[in-house]
Amino acid sequence: MEMGRDLALLAPELTLAAAAMLMIVAEMFRAARLVLAIGLAGLAAATLLTLPMLSVDATVFGGTYRIDLISGWAKLILLPGTALSLLLVRAEITGRPREGSVQSLVVLVTLGALMLSGAGDMMVVVIGVVLTGLGSFALVAWPRDDAATEAAMKYLVFGAVTGSVMIYGLTFWFGGTGSTLFSELGQLQGQTLVTIAGLIAIIVGLGYKGSLVPFHFWAPDAYQGAPVSIAAYLSVITKAAAFFAFAQVLRDLPRDGGWPLALAVIAAATMTYGYLAALVQTNLVRLIAYSSVAQSGYFLMGVVALGASGFAVPGILVFAAAYVAMNLGAFAVVLLAGRDLGDLEGFGRTRPWLGAAMVVFLLSLTGIPPLFGFVGKFYLLSAAVEAGYLWLAIIGVLNSVLALGVYLRLMVPMYRTSSTEHPSEVGAVLTQGTVVVTVLATLLIGLAAGILPGP
Amino acid sequence: MSIAVIILALAIGCYAVAVLEGWAVHGRLSLTRPATSALALLGREQILPRTSDRLFFEAGPVLLLVAGLLSVAVIPLAPGLIITDLAIGALFLNAALAYVLVALIMAGWGPNGAYGMIGGWRFLGQFVAYAMLIVMPITAVAMRAESLSTTQIVLSQAALWNVAYQPIGFVLFVIAAMGVAWLPPIDLPTGGGDLAGGVEAEYTGARLAVLRLARLVIIVALASATVTFYLGGWLGPWLPGWAWTALKTLGVAAAMLMLGPRLPRLREAKYLELSWKLGITLALANIFLVGVIALVVPI
Amino acid sequence: MSELTQYAILLGLTLGTVGLVLSLYALARAIGRARAEPAKDVPATAGTLARDPVWVRYHAKYYGYALLFLAFDMEMAFMYPWAVVYREEGLVALLDMGVFLAILFLGLLYGWSQGALRRQ
Amino acid sequence: MPLLTIATFLPILAGLALMALPDRSTKKAHTVSIAATGAVFLITLGIWARGIVAGDFAQVEEIAWIPAIGAAYRLGVDGLSLPLVLLTSLLFLLSALYSARIGERAASYVVLMLMLETASLGTFMALDGLLFYVFFEVSLVGMYFMIAGWGYEERQRAALMFFLYTLVGSLPLLLAIIGLYLGSGTFDMRVWVEGTTLGGLPAMLALIAMLVTFAVKIPAFPVHTWLPAAHVQAPTAGSVILAGVMLKFGTYGLMRFAYQMTPEAFAQAGQVILAFGVVSALYGAFAALAQSDLKKMIAYTSVNHMGYVVMGVAIAALATEPRIRTIALDGATLQMVSHGLVTGALFFLVGMLQDRAHTRGIGDFGGLLGRVPWLGWAFILSAFASLGLPGLAHFPAEFQIFLATLNGMPWGLIAILAIVVTAALYLRAIAGVFLGEMNDKWADMPDLDRREKLVVLPLLVLTVLIGVAPGWLIDMIHTTMTGLGN
Amino acid sequence: MIPELMIALSVGAALFGVGLYGALSQTNLVMIIMGVELILAAALLNLVAFWRYLHPDVTAAKMFVLIVMAVMAVEMAVGFGIAIARFRSRGSVEMEEARELRG
Structure with a gap:
């Protein structure tokens, strides 16, 4: 039966949804540990499924x-990433009110x-954007102090405006194709204006999620105002998801709309701006925020090459996996250091x-082999070169x-002698566990890259 | 043709409800009293309060009246005797009633008076309380009728009136309806005792007359909606259809009017709490029950 | 009657209502006008005119409910189409909506447990 | 037995084992270090004993790594890489011996050294483009931390400069590797070295990218400026490794990648490359002449010697006669080995001098020969070798290069001028440091102790051996270069 | 092109313009959210118009409309939730006053 097959294919998602519901039930009884346990179990089960x-x-x-390569790997990347984030959240806010809600x-x-x-x-994209967006706003606002509410407010305003602009633009694609399915986007061939309207919409909406220049302004503020663990979570999960969505949407779009070039320009601007801005930051979280803006530019290299290179989709997936591991790890260290x-x-x-773990994360973020980040960047650079965007690859390399x-x-500074105290904090065990897992992933998956999807 | 008939019926109904209300409030049954007080209102001087928001002040009563009339427009008096038999009638009724809130807030805000303002905001709270209890029971009714058309809904009750089929829904709907028409004990926006008339406080003369008329229309609309959704509409032996509708509507209106003054007034917070904690739970249970029954018993 | 006609009628009804109100006002004016008196137009606040407009902030103590309501009311929009085809679809529809309503109800319970249904 | 793999990963495994030890005392760290590098040296001797074959890579070890993109773990040696592998394992062993006196965070130091050895051996033996790049970059990171952690006064700046330069330099190589990969669908360098992967413009672009990378690494004029800073600030063993091993990455890459993988483009650009080689050789010599800091002076002579290598490779690409090409390539490869031995010895000796005097200025010394004869004579022998005196290691190499130049591109012979300059500067240095009037400050300077002699002697012996009887080494190199020249 | 469609799309575009201008120029969070709602209203109008005049038999459009409406409502709910949290913490929901976070 059709329905049965669909549900079976959706087993991981359904498991996760059920876990979320159970978590909410447990939260009603203020059983934060149980909430965490259910969450971890659900994530593990969904990953296995x-x-x-x-x-x-x-x-x-x-x-x-x-249910395809992208969504399959997305689950393998996002679910463990979320599990690690849950541990970080637990480590950071144990015992504070509404921990289970978070x-x-x-x-x-x-x-x-x-x-x-x-x-x-289109509808699924809209729902996805809203579901990730609204939840994130609430997460950022959770501490309810000045900084958090300010961050949430900025995040919300950007999100609401870009999200609604995206919906407005998508309606034109519906008008052009008569279908809300992305697989029908091929019919847009020749309808230049309609194509452009929808494209701008998608770039605005998903670009905001992926914090691309010029839709990145919220990112440093939101990360700074939110708890560190939440910043870590948002910087990896929602961002990676945005690029998976990019891949899903644009892979059926005819490449003649000039969008690869537009995205390539954005990619170049994003990575350059992100790193330049990061160079002058003094707040560690903001610095990593800007650096993660720059990383978005690398993601976008894969998007640019969609449909023109076999490396595009694997590149996005592999880089996402690497990015989740290394950025989460870096944030975990920040959680411990300050x-x-x-x-x-x-x-x-x-x-x-x-310290050594942090060095590994940072080198991986730079793209030094054989770390995981290098493998991802290698795929993405290959994709850009193969798609004929050598200049973009060069900018990526120079960045x-x-x-x-x-x-x-x-x-x-980490290896300078100083008198700064580094007391071990509450929940340090969980954070250190996260660091261990991510550092192993960053080190080992780069070496065992054979398990990753290829072109 | 049917428009004229229904408007006429509505006018008669409004007058009858006015008489009933007089009876319920003053304990004296007087047939002329509404007419005289209406005339008196028209003749009285009209004061325009010092306000910078004249538009809201003027539009409030009119919008209220329009909302009432539009909700009546989808209620069938008898088979074929309906202003517009919309396919989404029940939904439309719901939508029209939503403007009651808007109108009352405008009327409360417009005159720049504290009592009116508080009355308007209170009604917003009341709206939050009753709105779900209008929507959810109607959904259950539509499930049985397989249609949102009010005519279909009446026809679906041929075998058994909904009041017996889904009694929980009926009770919830009536209580919510009393909230919509701010009938006692849920008359917070005009709350006699403490707000000096609430939203009505600054209205005088013809504007007050329109405001009161609108409220009567709304009471009739809600009573007839109750009849349509739960009491089988025009269905009934011996008498012609329109007569059944009229009788039932008056009966429901009378019951609503008589019931209220005998109960202690409900604070808005209490009303909210009751309708969300108890009401919505029951309403969801009602939907579920109707769902199960509709699958098991094909009537 | 086509749908467009139906809505035209409803529009006509609206305009007619406005006309009725206007004619009532005209009638009232015809019956007689009162002489203007100073300070008669003061809103009913114990006979004095508030120094500032009364459009001040009103503490909406029910906002917890209001936020829940926004979500709930919207979810009901999904229920109308479902209700109409409910009997055709049968058990599947019951299951679908059962899950939907269960989640909705869970949301209510959660809000309740977190104190959203409390006078703030 | 997969000797290549064992040799490559034994050091890093030893390092990890050391990190895992509960007791990481200085003594234990150095014991591990010497044992591991010694074992690796023996293993590389074993690899040498197994021999190589003409026209192909020998002792290839291959394991699937990322099958989806045709990348695999592939190691192998030929006449170009085997001498460099031997040089590497020897220099690391000697460095380990020399470093045994380092007490500051010895465990970390040792781990870094061992990691560097793995990276260096891997770079020379990798037969997979991706793998090569991985090792290439890891060496960079290791050296950065080495300089930043254990260097002299301005180590942070020097380390950063080194890192930035070589990273900027190495990234174009990544693009070239991507280009080669997209052109061939595999990362197998054995396919790439056939030289037919790319042609036309892509080949030229790839060549330019590779030249940028390797020119920085070699370093050739004008991208050499990181070298003096890095050398001066690096700890002695770091300088030795940097000069003896890591500069060879550049020349090795030049031959393996640029020359072999894009031969046509290389030939087209041959004159330019030759010019760069000549200029580097001359510039290095003159710049060294201007230095008063011994370490800096030796660093600049590296620029000079590496310039000869570039010349040799360029001549090989330009020459039409296979015989001349072979001579040029033989000479260039031999020059790499000689430079590793001689410059390694020089840096060790300067380091030992600095350990005693805590200064490196030529003017600060004088007449030391009588006080520290071992150190003095060793330095003089190495300096003579470095200036190309017949009978010592550089002579056969430079002779072959100049011979080929004479037959191929005679104008390139102006680089011979550099030899004269080098001779002058070394004589000046020897005179300044070891001859003349003795500075009383150093009256009680001790001579080399047993460990230090053990470090320097093998290098000196080899220097003489190669100078007098280079046949055993040239034969090995020649096995492969004959094939390359044709 | 069908004239009615053009009219509907033009009205939609006007709504969009007004909404976007409002969202970008207002400094009060609540006003910004109102601008956003206008943009979404424009999207709704577009959807309905496309459905009605170009693809009358595509049911997905109606579903899309419902979803957009849900988005409007839920976004507003969360927006006001955050506005309330902000108000409690700062006593104002002006964006201009939100200048604490900067680097």
């Missing part, structure tokens, strides 16, 4: 939702992220292992130098 489905290429519910929201936002990465239909650049002073000497400048600003 995804494994046998990696080779499936199908759609469910009339083509509106895709945990549940995190899982719900991930559900939205999964919808984005499997979207085969939010200010000065807090890193001497950190590598007083906490040698954590690695800026990146190095940015990350050396963190690495160098």
Whole structure:
């Protein structure tokens, strides 16, 4: 039966949704540990359920939702990433009011992220954007102090405006094709104006989610105002999901609309601006925020090459996996070290292992082989070159130098002698566990890159 | 043709309700009283309060009247005797009633008076309380009728009136309807005792007359909606259809009017709490029950 | 009657209502006008004119409900189409909407447990 | 037995084991370091014993790595890489011996050294483009931390400069590798070295990218400016590794990548490359002449010697006769090995001098020969070798290069001028430091101890051996270069 | 092109313009959200117009309309939720006053 097949294919998503519901129930009884346990169990179960489905290429519910390479790997990337984020959240806000609510929201936002990465239909994209967006606003606002509400307010205003602009633009695609399915976008061939309207919409809406220049303004503020663990979560999960959605939407669009070039320009601007801005930051969270803006530019190189290079989709997936691991890890270290650049002073000497882990994350973010980040960047650069965007690849490569400048600003003080105390904090075990997992992923998956999808 | 008939019926109904209300409030049954007080209102001097928002002040009563009339427009008096038999009649009724809130807020805000303002905001709270209890029972009714057309809804009750089929929904709907028409004990916006008339406080003369007329129309509309949704509409033996509708409507209106003054007034917070904690739970249960029954018993 | 006609009638009804009100006002004016007196137009606030407009902030103590209401009311929009085809679809529809309503209800319970249904 | 793999990963595994040890005392760290590098040296001797074959890579070890994109773990050696592998393992062993006195964070130091050895051996033995790049970059990171952590006064700046320069330099190589990959669909360097992967404009673009990378690494004029800073600030062992091993990445890459993978483009650009080589050789010599800091002076002579290598490769590309090409390539490869031995020895000796005097200025010394004869004579021998005296290591190499130049592009012979300059500067340095009037400050300077002699002697012996009887080494190189020249 | 469609789209575009201008020029959070709602209204109008005049038999359009309406409502709910949190913390929901976070 059609319905049964659809539901079976959706098993990971349904599991996650059920877990989220149970988490909310547990939160009603203020059982924060139970909430966490349910969340982790649900994420683990959903991940396991995804494994046998990696080779499936199908759609469910009339083509509106895709179970394919992208959504399969997206689950493998986002679900463990979320699990690690839950640990960080737990470590940071144990015992504070509504801890369980935060945990549940995190899982719900991930559900939205999964919808984005499997979207085969405008409606699913809209729902995904809204689900990730609204949950994120609430997460950012959670501490309810001045900084958090300000961050949430900015995040919300940007999100609401870009989201609604996206919906408005998408209506033109519906007008042009007579269908809300992305698989019908081929019919736009020749309808230049309509194509452009929808494209601008998608770039605005998903570009905001992926914090591309010039829609990135919210990112540093939101990350700075939110709890560090939430910033870590948002910087990886919703961003990766945005690029999965880009891949899902644009891979069916005819390449003749000039959009690859437009996106290439945005990509170049994003990475350059992100690193330049990161160079002058003194707040550690803001610095990583800007650096993650720059990383978005690399993601976009894969998007630019969609349909023109076999490396495009694997590139986005591999880089996303790497990015989730290394950025989460870097944020976990920040959680232990402190939010200010000065807090890193001497950190590598007083906490040698954590310092070494941070170095690994930062080198991986720079793209130094054989770390995971390098593998991702390699795929993306290959995609850009193969798609004929050599200049973009060159800019990407040159920006690695800026990146190095940015990350050396963190690495160098870590090995300076200083008197800064680095007390071990509450929940440090969970955070350190996260660091261990992410650092292993960053180190080892780069070496065992054979398990990753190829072109 | 049917428009004229229904407007006429509505006018008679309004007058009858006015008489009933007089009876309920003053304890004296007087047939002329509404007419005289209407005339008196028209003859009285009209004061325009010092306000910079004249538009809201003027538009409030009119919008209220329009909302009432539009909701009546989708209620069938008898088979074929309906102003517009919309396919989405029940939804339209709901939508029209939503403007009651807008109109009352405008009327409360417009005159720049504290009592009116508080009355308007209170009604907003009241709206938040009753709105779901209008929508959810109607959904259950539509499930049985397989249509949102009010005519279809009446026809679906041929075998058994909805009042017996889904009694929970009926009770909830009536209570909510009393909220919509701010009938006692849920008359917060005009709250006799403490607000000096609330939203009505600044209205005088003809404007007050329009405001009161609009309220009568709304009461009739809600009573007839209750009849349509739960009491089988025009269905009934011996008498012609329109007569049944009229009788039932008056009966419901009388019940609503008589019931209210005998109960203690409900604070808005209490009303909110009751309708969300108890009301919505029951309404959801009602939908579920109707769903199960509709699958099991094909009537 | 086509749908367009139906809505035309409703529009006519609206305009007619406005006309009725205007003619009532005209009638009232015809019956007689009162002489203007100073300070008669003061709003009913114990006979004095408030120094500032009374359009001040009103503490909407029910905003917790209001936010929940926004969500709930919108979800009901999904229920109307479902209700209409409910009997055709049968058990599947019951299950679909059962899940939907269960989640909705869960939301209510959650809000309740977090104190959203409390006088703020 | 996969000797290549064992040799490559033994150091890093030893390093990891050291990190895992509960007791990471200085003594234990150095014991591990010496044992591991010694074992690796023996293993590379084993690789040498197994021999190489003409016209192909020998002892290839291959394991699937990222099958989806045709990248695999592939190692192998030929006449170009084997001498460099031997040089690497020897220099690391000697560095480990020399460093045994380092007490400051010895465990970390040792781990970094071992990581560098893995990276260096991997770079020379990799037969997979991606793998090559990985090792290439890892060496960069290792050296950065080495300079930043254990260098002298201005180490942070020098380290940063080194890192930025070489990273900027190495990134174009990544693009070239991507281009080669997209052109061939595999990362197998054995396919790439056939030289037919790319042609026309893409080949030229790839060549330019590779030349940028390797010119920085070599370093050739005008992108050499990081080298003096890095050398001066690096710890002694770091300088030795940097000069002896890591500069060879550049020349090795020049031959393996630029020359072999894009031969036509290389031939087209041959004159330009030759010019760069000549200018580098001359510039290095003159710049060294102007230095008063011994370490800096030796660093600049590296620019000079590496310039000869560039010349050799360029001549090989330009020459039409296979015989001359082979001679040029033989000479260039031999020059790499000689430079590694000689400059390694010089840096060790300067380091030892600095350990004693805490200064490196030529003017600060004088008449030391009588006080520290071992150190003095060793330095003089190395300096003579470095200036190309017949009978010492550089002579056969430079002779072959100039011979080929004479037959191929005679104008390139102006680089011989550099030899004269080098001779002058070394004589000046020897005179300034070891001859003349003795500075009383150094009256009680101790001579080389046993460990230091053990470090320097093998290098000196080899220097003489190659100068007198280079046959055993040239034969090995020649096995492969004959094929390349044709 | 069908004239009615053009009219509807023009009205939609006007709504969009007004909404976007409002969202970008207002400094009060509530007013910005109102601008956003106008943009969404424009989207709704577009959708309905396209459905009615170009693709009358595509049911997905109606579903899309419902979803957009849900988006409007939910976005507003969360927006006001955050506005309330902000108001409690700062006593104002002016964007101009939100200048604490900067680097």
